[in-house]
Amino acid sequence: MKKHIFTIFSTLLLSLCNAQDFEKNQLIIKVKNESFNKGKHDLAKNIIGVQSVDRLNNEHLVNKITPIGDVDFTTSFLLEFKNDIDVASIAKIYGEDSKIAFAEPNYIAHGAGVQGNASLSTFPTDTFFSSRQWSLYNTGTFVVSGMTTTPDADVDMELAWDIETGDPNMIIAVADSGINFSHEDFAGRIWNKPTEIIGDGIDNDGNGLIDDYRGWDWVNNDNNPTDDHGHGTNCTGIIGSAANNAKGYAGVNWNSKMMPLKVLDSGNNGTYANMANSLYYAANNGAKIVSMSIGGTAPSAALASAINYLRTNNVLLVACMMNNNNQVSNYPAAYSTAYDNVIAVGSTDANDKRTQPFFWSTTSGSCYGTHINVVAPGNFIYGLGIDSNTSYGSYWGGTSQATPLVAGVASLIFAKNPTLTPAQVRNILQTTAEDMKGIPSEDTPGFDKYHGWGRINAYTALQSTVLSSHEVVNDHFAIRIINPVSNGNLEIYNNRKIKGTTRITVSSFEGKQIFNQTLDLKEGKNSVQMKGIITGSYILNFENKEYQKIFKIIVK
Known part of the structure; x- marks a missing residue:
């Protein structure tokens, strides 16, 4: 049964290799989690720490092993071979090792x-x-x-x-x-x-x-x-x-x-x-x-x-x-x-x-x-x-x-x-x-x-x-601006204990500054009077030493 499965795998892999570009002389492998011993690998010396896998690497002249992710968790490696190899054949050989979960070409995407x-x-x-x-x-x-x-x-x-x-x-x-x-x-x-x-x-x-x-x-x-x-x-x-x-x-x-x-x-x-x-x-x-x-x-x-x-x-x-x-x-x-x-x-x-x-x-x-x-x-x-x-x-x-x-x-x-x-x-x-x-x-x-x-x-x-229906009050909602701004009264809600000098700057979408004020921010509701700004959409820049964010506001 195992031989039959790998025959199918090899045929499928060969067809994929023909259809999809991949790096020459490279192979991605994953060692089965239960077969991998943490701390036994030394990639600088091309040692993975699994005897049968290291034997395959020596036999096929692997000259570089690169981790994929944190190998203590992923147990996955990129193998680079010294000489030209038939990628599909080598993948089949590695895939038949009972310690290996999968072996595949290093495909190229665009x-x-x-x-x-x-x-x-x-x-x-x-x-x-x-x-x-x-x-x-x-x-x-x-x-x-x-x-x-x-x-x-x-x-x-x-x-x-x-x-x-x-x-x-x-x-x-x-x-x-x-x-x-x-x-x-x-x-x-x-x-x-x-x-x-x-x-x-x-x-x-x-x-x-x-x-x-x-x-x-x-x-x-x-x-x-x-x-x-x-x-x-x-x-x-x-x-x-x-x-x-x-x-x-x-x-x-x-x-x-x-x-x-x-x-x-x-x-x-x-x-x-x-x-x-x-x-x-x-x-x-x-x-x-x-x-x-x-x-x-x-x-x-x-x-x-x-x-x-x-x-x-x-x-x-x-x-x-x-x-x-x-x-x-x-x-x-x-x-x-x-x-x-x-x-x-x-x-x-x-x-x-x-x-x-x-x-x-x-x-x-x-x-x-x-x-x-x-x-x-x-x-x-x-x-x-x-x-x-x-x-x-x-x-x-x-x-x-x-x-x-x-x-x-x-x-x-x-x-x-x-x-x-x-x-x-x-x-x-x-x-x-x-x-x-x-x-x-x-x-x-x-x-x-x-x-x-x-x-x-x-x-x-x-x-x-x-x-x-899921208004969450936490750091992500530290500052809330109430839109639209009515009667020239900008309302700012401080849901977190951000305090101190805060600069409020309002600009047009073309970058022209039309309002600039400094306030002593307090927890809860803060009000800023912005009289004289005509109806329209603007960009508000909120700057505090603890928190900075850019908002869009609508003035009515």
Whole structure:
């Protein structure tokens, strides 16, 4: 029976190897938990500490072993062989060892977004938010060759910000090609690890990574996840471009910290081993959400194990459907049917139709299938670039761009009610999505394989009764601003004992400061008189030495 099972496994593995790219001369293995002896491994000497496995490694000339996650928990390793190997055959040999749970190739996945060249003269000269960010606020005036525009084919972001703009204490991880650290629109938004002393050359927290104070680069195995492609900077900016700086674009989330995890190289390719490592890292370092705009067609036990670890740690994974205009499953998105902490995201255009094609290829299109959950705008998405620290002129297209938009909205839902589980947040996004917006043959009532439950709506999601019935008073709700502001009286509720000098600054969306006042904040209700401000929407900056947050307010 065992021989028969492995014959089937080998045939399946060989077919997958032929269909999906993988790293040459590499293998991912997991030692069975009951066979692994903690403390017996010495990876610097290529010793795993399991006799039969070490014998196989010596026999097949393994010259490097890299941990995947915390091996005392994951018992998973990436093996690199000295000589050329037949990956499928070696996987079969390792898989037949009774001490090994699984052995599989280190598959290669790809980022699901492509950059285009901007033509700035075709856009109005007013603010970037109103002229380019149609995905958040679509007035029907967005003009670009190859895509029609329908008013309100957006996620109603300007209305959602009336309710929530993000939790300053939340961490959102982006597993991608890295980030442009020097970009002015990321100022103050990058996560820093409190347990790591910057630049001391010591692994202060004992996780095996030296000076990982701002994320990690698994491609180059160092502590500098700087973007050398552009994909990661665009995706991270969709979630977290700084608000209220009179520059560039508005991110979906105005307050939370962004954790850059580099798993894609300069060619926009990445391995499953690196992807899995980034998921373990995100969960172990406090991330609430991981946005992963990457996909590969091979299933993977290593990747599934990492996703299950996220689930165990109450972390949401938002993943892209990919762009091949077919229903071939891509992973990790396809794991949405097995794990309720995964949201699989497809793309729509500015006319609310499924993207088919994207601007960069006539044969492209948002992938579909029974594992899709929701769709979101993802074509001609302007954002931040890597050309300079003030780069704003590039646009991208792909389910890669729809994915961080959904992740950003999910982060606002968590901010509104941090007691929710990833499965509950996914359900809120699905039940409040706008249905039957695409072409009738695809966007049928209820769930369909092209749009899932529909195009997300941030405003209706944040109005969900699940949220309003669970008002939680804790650190996440330290400060509440009462909207709208009536009769010039701004009401601030301090639910936590934050005290002392607090600066309140109110600006227009164009960045012009129109009100500035300092108050001695007290617990409970605080009132600030803002006479003379005309009716409209504004940005309020709350600054206290203990707590800072940006809000949107409406003055009536």
